[in-house]
Amino acid sequence: MIQFIGTTIRYEKEQPVREFNLEVSKGEKAVFTGPSGSGKSSLLNALMGFVPLACGEIRINNQLLSPATINKIRQEISYLPQELSLDLDTVGDLIYYPFEFKNNRHLKPDNHKINEVLKLLLLDESILSKKLSEVSGGQKQRLGLASVVLLNKPIIILDEPTSALDDxxxxxxxxxxxxxxxxxxxxxxxxxxxxxxxxxxxxx
Structure with a gap:
C-alpha cells in the first residue's frame, strides 16, 4: 500500500502539490493525469525520495518515507523516468544496467525471460545486438520498460511511459x-x- 498524507511539495517559486491525499492498494494501477505543471512528476519524484516534502508524509507499506528509510524502500521499486540519459553503448547494456547494482544482481534474468518480455513489447530479440544510437525513441522507451519489468519488483513507477509510442x-x-x-x-x-x-x- 502507498499513502500520500497531506503531501505538499514546494519549490522556490511554485507549489505544484498542496495537501495531497491518496491511498493506492497493493496491485492497483493508478495514473496521475492533468496539464503540465500540475504536479504529476513532482509526486513521482517525491515517492522516489528525489525531492523533499514541505509538509505531510508518504508511507509505503506503513513505512514512513524519510532519508533514513529511502534506500530500503527503493529496493522495492522499479522506476522509469520520462527521459533516459544513461551513457550506455548497446541495447544489451540498457537491459542489463539495473542488474549491475549490488541489490539487483541476484535478479538478473536469463536470455529466455528477456526474449519473452521483448516479444510482449513487440520487439524482436535481434535488437539486443544493436547500438543504442541505432534504435528509435519508441524502441528505446520500450527497452527501458522491459528492463523495469525484468526487475520484478512489487512497485513500479513510470513517468510518461508511452509518450514516444505508436498505438x-x-x-x-x-x-x-x-x-x-x-x-x-x-x-x-x-x-x-x-x-x-x-x-x-x-x-x-
Whole structure:
C-alpha cells in the first residue's frame, strides 16, 4: 500500500502539490493525469525520495518515507523516468544496467525471460545486438520498460511511459503492465491510450 498524507511539495517559486491525499492498494494501477505543471512528476519524484516534502508524509507499506528509510524502500521499486540519459553503448547494456547494482544482481534474468518480455513489447530479440544510437525513441522507451519489468519488483513507477509510442506499442505496454496483478503501479501520463487501461485515474 502507498499513502500520500497531506503531501505538499514546494519549490522556490511554485507549489505544484498542496495537501495531497491518496491511498493506492497493493496491485492497483493508478495514473496521475492533468496539464503540465500540475504536479504529476513532482509526486513521482517525491515517492522516489528525489525531492523533499514541505509538509505531510508518504508511507509505503506503513513505512514512513524519510532519508533514513529511502534506500530500503527503493529496493522495492522499479522506476522509469520520462527521459533516459544513461551513457550506455548497446541495447544489451540498457537491459542489463539495473542488474549491475549490488541489490539487483541476484535478479538478473536469463536470455529466455528477456526474449519473452521483448516479444510482449513487440520487439524482436535481434535488437539486443544493436547500438543504442541505432534504435528509435519508441524502441528505446520500450527497452527501458522491459528492463523495469525484468526487475520484478512489487512497485513500479513510470513517468510518461508511452509518450514516444505508436498505438499498437502503447496498448501492448499497458496490457503487459496490467497483467501483473500483484504489482502496484503508479504512473504519470497525458496519453489517453494508457490512462483508459489503468484501474484508477487521479486528475491533478
Amino acid at each position: 499498437d506499442s502503447a496498448v501492448a505496454v499497458a496490457k503487459l503492465i496490467g497483467s501483473f496483478k500483484k504489482t502496484t503501479v503508479i504512473s504519470a501520463s497525458h496519453d489517453l491510450r494508457w490512462i483508459e487501461l489503468m484501474d484508477t485515474q487521479i486528475k491533478l
